[in-house]
Amino acid sequence: MSFRIIVLAKQVPDTRNVGKDAMKADGTVNRAALPAIFNPEDLNALELALRIKDQRKDCEVIILTMGPFRAAEIIREAMYRGADRGYLITDRKFAGSDTLATSYAISLAVRKLEPYHLVISGRQAIDGDTAQVGPQTAEKLSLPQITYAEEITEVSEKHIVVKRRLERGIEVVKSPLPAAVTVHSSAPACRQRVAKLLMKYKHARTVTELQNETKDYTELYDQRPYLQIDEWTVDDLHADVTMLGLSGSPTKVKKIENVVFAHKDSKVLSASDEDINNLMKDLIDSHVIG
Amino acid sequence: MNNIFVYCELTEEKTIADVSLELLSKGRRLATELGVKLEAIVIGSDLKRIEDQVFPFGVDVVHVADDNRLFPYTTLPHASLVLHIFHHEKPEIAIFGATSIGRDLAPRIASALRCGLTADCTSLEIGDHFENKTQTEYKNLLYQIRPAFGGNIIATIINPETRPQMATVREGVMKKEVLDPKYKGQVKKVNASAVLRDEDFMVQIIERHMEASKINIKNAQVIIAGGYGVGSRENFQLLYDLADVLGAQVGASRAAVDAGFSEHERQIGQTGVTVRPKLYIACGISGAVQHRAGMDQSAQIISINTDPNAPINHIADYTIIGSITDVIPKMIRYYKANSK
Ligand SMILES: Cc1cc2nc3c(=O)[nH]c(=O)nc-3n(C[C@H](O)[C@H](O)[C@H](O)COP(=O)(O)OP(=O)(O)OC[C@H]3O[C@@H](n4cnc5c(N)ncnc54)[C@H](O)[C@@H]3O)c2cc1C
Ligand SMILES: Cc1cc2nc3c(=O)[nH]c(=O)nc-3n(C[C@H](O)[C@H](O)[C@H](O)COP(=O)(O)OP(=O)(O)OC[C@H]3O[C@@H](n4cnc5c(N)ncnc54)[C@H](O)[C@@H]3O)c2cc1C
Numbered sequence: 001m002s003f004r005i006i007v008l009a010k011q012v013p014d015t016r017n018v019g020k021d022a023m024k025a026d027g028t029v030n031r032a033a034l035p036a037i038f039n040p041e042d043l044n045a046l047e048l049a050l051r052i053k054d055q056r057k058d059c060e061v062i063i064l065t066m067g068p069f070r071a072a073e074i075i076r077e078a079m080y081r082g083a084d085r086g087y088l089i090t091d092r093k094f095a096g097s098d099t100l101a102t103s104y105a106i107s108l109a110v111r112k113l114e115p116y117h118l119v120i121s122g123r124q125a126i127d128g129d130t131a132q133v134g135p136q137t138a139e140k141l142s143l144p145q146i147t148y149a150e151e152i153t154e155v156s157e158k159h160i161v162v163k164r165r166l167e168r169g170i171e172v173v174k175s176p177l178p179a180a181v182t183v184h185s186s187a188p189a190c191r192q193r194v195a196k197l198l199m200k201y202k203h204a205r206t207v208t209e210l211q212n213e214t215k216d217y218t219e220l221y222d223q224r225p226y227l228q229i230d231e232w233t234v235d236d237l238h239a240d241v242t243m244l245g246l247s248g249s250p251t252k253v254k255k256i257e258n259v260v261f262a263h264k265d266s267k268v269l270s271a272s273d274e275d276i277n278n279l280m281k282d283l284i285d286s287h288v289i290g
Numbered sequence: 291m292n293n294i295f296v297y298c299e300l301t302e303e304k305t306i307a308d309v310s311l312e313l314l315s316k317g318r319r320l321a322t323e324l325g326v327k328l329e330a331i332v333i334g335s336d337l338k339r340i341e342d343q344v345f346p347f348g349v350d351v352v353h354v355a356d357d358n359r360l361f362p363y364t365t366l367p368h369a370s371l372v373l374h375i376f377h378h379e380k381p382e383i384a385i386f387g388a389t390s391i392g393r394d395l396a397p398r399i400a401s402a403l404r405c406g407l408t409a410d411c412t413s414l415e416i417g418d419h420f421e422n423k424t425q426t427e428y429k430n431l432l433y434q435i436r437p438a439f440g441g442n443i444i445a446t447i448i449n450p451e452t453r454p455q456m457a458t459v460r461e462g463v464m465k466k467e468v469l470d471p472k473y474k475g476q477v478k479k480v481n482a483s484a485v486l487r488d489e490d491f492m493v494q495i496i497e498r499h500m501e502a503s504k505i506n507i508k509n510a511q512v513i514i515a516g517g518y519g520v521g522s523r524e525n526f527q528l529l530y531d532l533a534d535v536l537g538a539q540v541g542a543s544r545a546a547v548d549a550g551f552s553e554h555e556r557q558i559g560q561t562g563v564t565v566r567p568k569l570y571i572a573c574g575i576s577g578a579v580q581h582r583a584g585m586d587q588s589a590q591i592i593s594i595n596t597d598p599n600a601p602i603n604h605i606a607d608y609t610i611i612g613s614i615t616d617v618i619p620k621m622i623r624y625y626k627a628n629s630k
Contacts, residue, residue, distance in 0.1 A: 013439075015439050015442060031439075098406065099397070099407070100400065100401060100404065100405075100406065100407075103401060127438070127439055128438060129409065129410065129437075129438050129439070130397075130407075130409035130410070131393050131397075131409065132393075132396075132397035132400070132407060132409060133397075134397075135365075135393075135394060135397035135398045135401070136397045136398070136400065136401035138398065139397075139398045139401035139402055140401055144365070144366060144492055144493045145365055145394070145398065146493065147365075147390075147393075147394045148390060148394075161496070166390040166500075167389060167390045168302075168390075168500050168501050169498070169499045169500035169501055170497075170498075170499050171362075171495055171497065171498045171499075171500075172495070172496050172497035172498070173364075173493050173494060173495050173496065174493070174494050174496050175492065175493045175494075176492050179493075249406070250404070250405055250406030250449050250451060250452040251406035251407070251408060251447050251448070251449055252406075252447065252448050252449070252450060253445050253446070253447055254419060254433070254446045254447065254448050255445070255446040256443055256444070256445050256446075257443065257444045257445075257446075258442070258443055266603060266604070266605075266606050266607055266608065266609055267607065267608050267609070268598070268603075268608075268609045268611065269608060269609065269610045269611070270610070270611060270612065271610060271611065271612025271613070271616050271617050271620070273620060275610070276610065276617060276620045276621060276624065277620075277624050279592075279608060279610070280621055280624040280625055280628070281624075281628070283569070284625075284628065284629060288512075288568055288569050288590060289512060289536050289538075289569060289625070289629075
């Protein structure tokens with residue numbers, strides 16, 4: 001039996017660099033202008049998985065992502081860096097899922113991949129920003145959870161030792177396997193693409209992507225079945241649809257406000273002695289300082 | 291309606307963490323508005339007279355689970371105990387700190403209860419909701435207001451159907467307020483050894499290095515924050531000089547921390563601490579959205595920047611166009627000469 005690691009990864013809009021061009025005239029964010037990227041901490045998660053694979057010949061790293069068809073991009077990206085294969089969970093019925101419904105769907109997919117040793121995810125996705133999917137998936141799978149991992153210092157068939165990064169320090173814990181780990185951004189950065197793997201996997205496609213290709217891939221795929229990225233729908237997961245999507249999500253978004261970067265009524269002063277002295281006087285008089 | 295519960299965290303010194311006292315203060319106000327009780331949960335070891343620390347915040351009932359296996363925090367036993375309490379008490383609302391502990395624990399519990407959980411709320415309010423689809427009216431829901439999408443949107447989230455309505459809130463977001471130093475509630479002891487099973491202890495801590503938090507900028511009334519524009523560690527000393535005379539604390543942007551001008555404990559923003567001082571003086575800080583997320587609730591903001599168009603100026607009450615090396619010594623000079 002191989003040592004199987006399932007890495008959970010999400011494709012996200014790059015919310016970190018909301019530059020001028022990503023802002024609309026009304027001061028709100030133009031989401032369409034944001035590039036779709038591999039969620040940063042999921043790359044850290046992938047790296048921790050690949051480090052185990054570096055040590056153990058019997059190790060197999062599987063990428064699991066839930067999202068629209070284009071999310072297959074990050075599965076390929078993971079393959080270029082060393083993942084063995086990937087599955088895309090995709091179905092319209094998943095749309096609008098909150099973290100509870102998302103972790104339900106992910107946990108069903110993980111169960112299809114039994115027996116596994118580790119489920120490794122990022123701590124937090126930069127769009128939803130909740131950091132809830134990791135612990136919730138662990139609970140649904142009845143796994144012990146080790147959050148905020150920075151390093152996996154020991155791995156055996158039966159247990160792992162993990163260094164965790166907490167707000168005020170570090171903790172080293174030992175857990176039996178199988179277990180769920182969420183990875184902190186202070187973990188090592190992910191290795192770059194490997195040229196050989198890029199060549200090997202550049203034609204990897206999902207069924208949906210293949211249907212949209214003009215070239216005929218039948219022969220290539222007969223020779224190289226590993227190029228096939230499987231898609232899993234609600235039916236494949238035997239999921240209870242009432243626990244998915246909007247209806248399966250206990251949290252409802254009542255209102256969304258775009259943060260408008262408005263100008264506040266602000267006084268502009270120079271660095272002259274007079275301006276600064278007047279300002280300091282105002283602050284003292286109004287007891288803001290003093 | 292049932293009661294409001296706050297999960298209380300312990301510090302290394304086994305006192306109730308500030309974030310939990312802040313949440314008790316908020317919980318008290320919500321409980322009063324809804325006409326229900328405020329209940330606290332404390333799980334740990336050596337918790338003798340721990341209730342004395344929470345009652346002044348208006349706690350009506352405190353559930354205490356005291357067992358030497360329960361400190362330091364580990365996920366599974368704390369989750370089992372909180373679930374045990376929730377099964378019996380059926381809370382209306384449950385609030386956790388958005389801390390290393392709270393963000394580990396709350397989602398596990400929400401998943402087990404199949405309840406909605408809103409992360410990192412910046413505001414909690416009571417309000418009604420009308421669901422058009424089902425023509426159902428919901429009274430007195432918890433509005434859970436949170437930024438998402440890298441701070442670029444603010445969402446109001448509700449959990450109409452599931453209970454408890456669960457939320458996490460970061461340290462420093464709510465105000466810590468003693469309700470009445472003599473307030474007295476009731477202590478309910480939880481028999482931990484009857485609830486816990488061996489499996490709850492399958493994850494073992496084998497090493498731990500925690501620092502007691504020394505630097506505390508969170509509760510400062512006045513903060514002098516420096517950014518990359520301060521230019522050097524030596525120039526950062528100017529900020530300490532100003533902080534000394536004003537009785538303020540020094541904060542920093544991430545770029546200043548990354549450049550080695552300041553310690554990480556001082557970082558303000560999305561990945562640092564959230565502050566809400568009376569006065570925030572931003573020195574050589576451009577005002578990226580991740581930085582503003584941690585300081586835009588400040589009552590007054592002064593920006594000192596060489597660039598008149600720096601985004602921080604848009605949220606500042608006063609903008610001084612100039613270099614910090616020029617402006618800060620002038621501020622110190624005036625203050626020394628004119629304050630009592
Ligand atoms: C404005 C807004 C606010 C929201 N607030 C809440 C809220 O407070 N509570 C709530 O329950 N839901 C909320 N949601 C919904 C939530 O964003 C989605 O459920 C989302 O699919 C998962 O949450 P996340 O992005 O926060 O992931 P996180 O929990 O932050 O992700 C942690 C890790 O889980 C893994 N992971 C997460 N999603 C996937 C995926 N699709 N495929 C594979 N791996 C994955 C990744 O490894 C990731 O690093 C909100 C959505 C929006 C738009
Ligand atoms: C996921 C994520 C999380 C982040 N979290 C945080 C966070 O928690 N906190 C945070 O701060 N940042 C955070 N950042 C980084 C943030 O995006 C910015 O890069 C950072 O805040 C910029 O710091 P700064 O304003 O000090 O530097 P800069 O943007 O380089 O600005 C320097 C400013 O100094 C001015 N200046 C230059 N010389 C002088 C002088 N002599 N006198 C006066 N002014 C001068 C310049 O005009 C400029 O406005 C995060 C980023 C990401 C992607």
